[in-house]
Amino acid sequence: MSQNDATREHLIETYRRKAKRYDVTSRLYPVPGYPQLSQRRRAVRALGLRPGDSVVDVACGTGLNFALLEEAVGPAGRIVGVDLTDAMLAQAQDRIETNGWSNVSLVQADATEFDFPTGIEAILSTYALTQVPGCAEVIARGAAALAEGGHWAVLDLKLPAGTPRWLAQLGMAIVRPFASIDEWGQRRPWETIRGVMQEELADFSWSELCFGTAFLAAGSV
Numbered sequence: 219m220s221q222n223d224a225t226r227e228h229l230i231e232t233y234r235r236k237a238k239r240y241d242v243t244s245r246l247y248p249v250p251g252y253p254q255l256s257q258r259r260r261a262v263r264a265l266g267l268r269p270g271d272s273v274v275d276v277a278c279g280t281g282l283n284f285a286l287l288e289e290a291v292g293p294a295g296r297i298v299g300v301d302l303t304d305a306m307l308a309q310a311q312d313r314i315e316t317n318g319w320s321n322v323s324l325v326q327a328d329a330t331e332f333d334f335p336t337g338i339e340a341i342l343s344t345y346a347l348t349q350v351p352g353c354a355e356v357i358a359r360g361a362a363a364l365a366e367g368g369h370w371a372v373l374d375l376k377l378p379a380g381t382p383r384w385l386a387q388l389g390m391a392i393v394r395p396f397a398s399i400d401e402w403g404q405r406r407p408w409e410t411i412r413g414v415m416q417e418e419l420a421d422f423s424w425s426e427l428c429f430g431t432a433f434l435a436a437g438s439v
């Protein structure tokens with residue numbers, strides 16, 4: 219199932235508005251002071267990448283993971299960034315050119331319709347999959363494309379378990395100006411992601427971060 223056209227257009231418009239300032243505003247996820255970079259580093263480590271590997275960054279946005287992925291796969295490796303929003307990809311392209319990376323390519327596509335290249339060693343998605351209503355399908359299709367022993371890792375936001383209703387509503391009110399999908403809190407997509415990764419992947423691991431406001435899920439095939 220791909221996002222319906224109205225939702226998809228709304229999301230693209232929202233990220234077109236955010237794109238130029240995204241690298242700064244995203245530092246506020248999920249709360250100011252959250253250790254963004256070290257959590258991204260941890261997610262990349264969970265991919266077990268080696269020099270020369272190929273990795274897909276699903277919903278890569280402005281490419282905030284690219285430097286870490288480059289460090290892991292080196293110049294002989296390959297990085298493919300996929301995203302729905304042209305303006306986010308334009309920022310990613312600037313980053314690629316500024317850094318002179320010749321092994322990073324970008325694809326504008328809905329993750330639910332993206333044809334994963336087969337035989338890749340890893341797939342990463344950070345702060346994005348919970349916005350994709352078809353996230354279960356994305357995980358399953360990605361897992362099917364991985365080479366034997368390949369890794370999938372998802373770093374994203376969630377609501378902490380047992381959050382009182384008033385606190386969850388307050389949290390959503392704070393996140394809403396930055397989030398793109400209002401029904402996120404009711405849909406609880408992190409539970410879907412956890413379920414499908416557990417089903418599709420071996421040595422599945424799940425860690426709650428920052429008092430349960432974020433999670434890192436990982437596994438291999």
Ligand SMILES: C[S@@+](CC[C@H](N)C(=O)[O-])C[C@H]1O[C@@H](n2cnc3c(N)ncnc32)[C@H](O)[C@@H]1O
Pocket residue numbers: 221229233244276277278279280281282283300301302303306327328329330343344345346349350
């Ligand atoms: C919060 S940003 C995260 C960007 C990046 N992964 C990061 O960690 O900074 C969410 C991104 O997901 C993208 N996105 C949302 N739904 C998508 C979909 N169905 N397919 C591909 N990209 C999508 C948006 O365009 C946006 O760039």
